[in-house]
Amino acid sequence: xxxxxxxxxxxxxxxxxxxxxxxxxxxxxxxxxxxxxxxxxxxxxxxxxxxxxxxxxxxxxxxxxxxxxxxxxxxxxxxxxxxxxxxxxxxxxxxxxxxxxxxxxxxxxxxxxxxxxxxxxxxxxxxxxxxxxxxxxxxxxxxxxxxxxxxxxxxxxxxxxxxxxxxxxxxxxxxxxxxxxxxxxxxxxxxxxxxxxxxxxxxxxxxxxxxxxxxxxxxxxxxxxxxxxxxxxxxxxxxxxxxxxxxxxxxxxxxxxxxxxxxxxxxxxxxxxxxxxxxxxxxxxxxxxxxxxxxxxxxxxx
Numbered sequence: 651x652x653x654x655x656x657x658x659x660x661x662x663x664x665x666x667x668x669x670x671x672x673x674x675x676x677x678x679x680x681x682x683x684x685x686x687x688x689x690x691x692x693x694x695x696x697x698x699x700x701x702x703x704x705x706x707x708x709x710x711x712x713x714x715x716x717x718x719x720x721x722x723x724x725x726x727x728x729x730x731x732x733x734x735x736x737x738x739x740x741x742x743x744x745x746x747x748x749x750x751x752x753x754x755x756x757x758x759x760x761x762x763x764x765x766x767x768x769x770x771x772x773x774x775x776x777x778x779x780x781x782x783x784x785x786x787x788x789x790x791x792x793x794x795x796x797x798x799x800x801x802x803x804x805x806x807x808x809x810x811x812x813x814x815x816x817x818x819x820x821x822x823x824x825x826x827x828x829x830x831x832x833x834x835x836x837x838x839x840x841x842x843x844x845x846x847x848x849x850x851x852x853x854x855x856x857x858x859x860x861x862x863x864x865x866x867x868x869x870x871x872x873x874x875x876x877x878x879x880x881x882x883x884x885x886x887x888x889x890x891x892x893x894x895x896x897x898x899x900x901x902x903x904x905x906x907x908x909x910x911x912x913x914x915x916x917x918x919x920x921x922x923x924x925x926x927x928x929x930x931x932x933x934x935x936x937x938x939x940x941x942x943x944x945x946x947x948x949x950x951x952x
Contacts, residue, residue: 674753681751682761685722685771689763692811693837693858699773700839702852703763705730708772709737710849716774717743722751724758727769734770763841776839781868783855784828785894800874800894801942804830806862806910807901808931811836815846816932817899818854824939825946828855832862866913869896878906878914879938881928889918891942899935 674682688694688701699719702711705727712718712734723731731750738745759767785800803821808814814836821829829851831838837858838844838851869876874894889895898914900906905928911917920929920937929937 672752674751674757677757677760679753681720681722682753682757684720685773686761688773689761689771689841691840693840693843694776700776700844701763701771701773701841702844703771703841704768704845705734705770707844707849707852708734708770711772711774711852712737712741712743712745714777714849714852715742716777716852718745718749719773719775720749720751721745721772722753722758722761722770724753724755724767724769726755727758728752730768730770764845779828779855779857781857781872784830784857785872785874787827788853788855798825798827799892799946800828800872800896801826801891801939801946802828802830802869802874802896803935803939804832804862804865804869804896804898805835805931805935806832806898806906807834807904808899809834809836810902810931811840811842812846813902813930813932814838814840815843815848815851817935818843818847818856819850820932820936820939822850822854824936824943826854826939826942828857830860830865831856831858832865833859862907862910866910875916876914878911878917879934880905880911880917880919889916889941889945891945895942897935897938897942899931902931 685701688699689703694700702708735745755769758769762771784802787798803817803826805814805817808817814831815838818829818838829838836843838847838856839858844851866876874896877889877895877897879897879899898906898910918938920934
């Protein structure tokens with residue numbers, strides 16, 4: 651019950667055939683409940699799908715070859731469907747036709763996680779990244795690796811999803827090889843963080859929920875220098891960013907835990923006016939990553 655037939659539409663095809671044309675009309679529909687929980691949640695647990703809202707982010711996920719579990723389209727989102735299905739047809743994973751679901755604008759708004767829904771959402775199977783992926787970065791479409799010197803960004807207790815997404819976006823923009831959201835950090839795959847990352851969290855190697863002591867031990871064994879970002883200007887120093895480095899960014903209020911500061915090989919701060927106590931985590935990480943990218947680029951030219 652709750653599904654009525656619609657006239658088939660021409661030209662909307664995934665790599666698995668014609669898109670499904672039934673219309674979901676019940677708020678209690680099983681798929682709507684799954685989308686509601688995912689789009690309004692704080693990130694997927696193990697074996698749960700990653701929720702993406704809006705055609706631009708969905709296209710990013712499809713072009714990143716993430717496997718789609720379902721695509722939900724409302725009446726107002728129909729105009730973007732052909733573009734998404736074309737992208738799916740060019741990807742390795744594609745979208746299975748039985749999982750292209752349609753509903754009304756009113757019911758879509760009841761499951762959406764944004765104030766102004768764009769009429770399209772999707773559930774994807776998250777990519778399983780490993781610690782080694784953090785060190786070498788993601789592979790190209792041809793399956794090769796760029797061979798960049800490891801630059802890993804570790805978020806320790808960063809609780810604002812907007813800051814988490816900003817850090818992941820800057821990490822990709824400035825050439826980091828991977829990102830870690832340690833235990834106590836907002837999930838970079840939560841809907842809010844995904845939007846703030848503008849799709850970077852769909853492409854970057856990301857590890858979630860790791861205990862800081864375990865991670866620090868792994869980084870040291872891998873030969874990375876561990877740099878702890880602080881707000882104390884007395885900690886300003888010259889950093890050799892062209893070496894294998896992990897930069898740790900603490901919470902917006904408390905900064906990094908004391909045990910992290912003791913374990914780190916060095917601390918680093920951003921010079922700024924004495925009248926400003928600190929920068930938010932997203933801005934601070936972006937400035938440090940920019941400096942890392944500048945030094946690494948100069949080292950390559952030399």
